[in-house]
Amino acid sequence: MFGNVKRLVTVGLGSVLLGACSVIPGGDDGMADRGPVADAPPVAGPSADMLPDDTGRHRVALLVPMSGANGDVGLAIANATTMALLDTGAENLRITTYDTSGGAGAAASRAIGDGNRLILGPLMRDNVGDVLGQARPSDVPVITFSNDTTVARNDVFVMGHVPEQSVARAVNFAIDQGARNFAVLAPRGDYGERTLTATERAVNARGTRVVGIERYDRTNTGIASAADRLAERGGFDTVLIAENGRLSAIAAPRLKEAGASLPSILGTELWSRETELTRVPALRGAWxxxxxxxxxxxxxxxxxxxxxxxPYRIATLGYDAVLLTLRLTRDWRPGRALDTALLTDSEGFLGLDGSFRFRDNGVGERAFEVRQIGNGAFTVVDPAAQGF
Incomplete structure (x- = not known):
């Protein structure tokens, strides 16, 4: 399955950079974890008559919120795209930011009218339909920062870190270590449904079993009670907690005694920046x-x-989107429609977040590493593949 991977740019990461869980409202749980806002005003997309005739440049639109509930996240992504342009010295791209806070469809309409041939964004899955309604008639592909694969199409490419893929990777690693009987602690709502389904699919594919499931409301007492019910039922050697760090720290001691080898505890990508988990004795050894x-x-x-x-952790998607676009320009002439076949190269690409590729159905596939929680630190116990 894995082989070579195409780098997005021809310089290494050091040269690129030096020279060259909070939840986002709307359903994309786990995409951002912390981050500030730079002191810069929102950037609005210019009118078509204000843009120069860039016959030698590719016009690319960045559609993100620059105000409102997710304005901080949108600004971080916009800042990251600016960084990528400066670091790479890209002279063949003109990336214009359009604020989706006043309506994603209106922002997309303006971007299309301004002659943009590729849309990076939107951030939220709920905005993809409005953007696609404007982009599809003009044959403009969309690369969304959402992590929801249900919005993926042959002209909508999902670039976010997909929770289901994180779950499948962790479950398969656990099975390789001997896990056979799984339990799942999952919150009510979309994220819980997605992670539960992913666990069941991965477990069934390997001939192992899910022997216990508990759902709960995302409160301290909700997860504590669910963990108690699961522990009382027993019969599992591995339990997946589909939750952020704070609530996982409440559940873990109710499922496993500190220092005990079993049950093994698994988490999701929500734990990625949650270093406080390393101070929870019951989570030592969790993956x-x-x-x-x-x-x-x-x-x-x-x-x-x-x-x-x-920055917000999700800001790397903005940086990598620019690197990806630069890679596409090798075979994409300015002013022409982008052939989406260029996006579905089976060998994939390499960015700040590692190897990734888009399938023909628009779903982004990523190479994940497995980390283990230790005393004060995370340790990589199974590295991500370097290519596809």
Whole structure:
């Protein structure tokens, strides 16, 4: 399955950068975890008559919220795209930011009218339909930062970190270590449904079993009671907690005694930046899967030096979207429609978040690493594949 991977740019990460869980409202749980806002005003898309005739440049639209509930996240993504343009010295791209806060459909309409041939965004899955309604008639592909694969199409490509893939990676790793009987602690709502379904699918594919499921409302007492019910039922050697760090820390001691080898505890990508988990004795030895983090620290340091604050973790998607676009320009002529076949190269691409590729149905597939929680630190116990 795995082989070579195409780099998005021809320089290494160090050269790119140096020279060249909170939940987002609307259903994309786990996409952002912390981050500040740079002191910069929102950027509005210009009118068509204000844009120069860039016959030698590719016009690309960035559609993100620049105000409102997710304005901080949108600004971080916009800042990251600016970083990527500066770091790579890209002279063949003109990326214009359009604020979706006043309506994603209106922003997309303006972007199409301005001659953009590719849309990066929107951030939220609920906005994809409005954007696609404007983009599809003009044959403009959409690369959304959402992590919801239900919005994927042959002209809508999902770039977010998909929770189901994180779950499948962790479950398969656990099975390789000897896990056979699984239990699931999942919240009510969309995220819980997605992670529960992913667990059942991965477990069944390997001939193992899900022997217990408990759902709960996302409160301290809700998860505590669900964990108690699961522990009383017993019969499992591995339990997946589909929750953020704070609530997982409440559940874990009710499922496993500190220092005990079983049951094994699994988490999801929501644990990626939750370093406080390393201070929970019952979680020592727990596993979870996330995109590789090795390049993120260098990116975050560079971002902070430029904007004065640490970025949201999701900001790397903005950076990688620019690198991906640059890779596409090798075979894409300015002013022409983008052939979506260029996006579905089976060998995939490499960005700050590791290897990824888009399938023909628009679903983004990523290589995840497995980390283990230790005393004060996360350790990579099974590295992400370097290519597809």
């Amino acid at each position: 979870f899967a996330a995109v590789p983090d090795a390049r993120y620290r260098q990116f975050a340091d560079s971002y902070q030096s430029r904007f004065g604050e640490e």
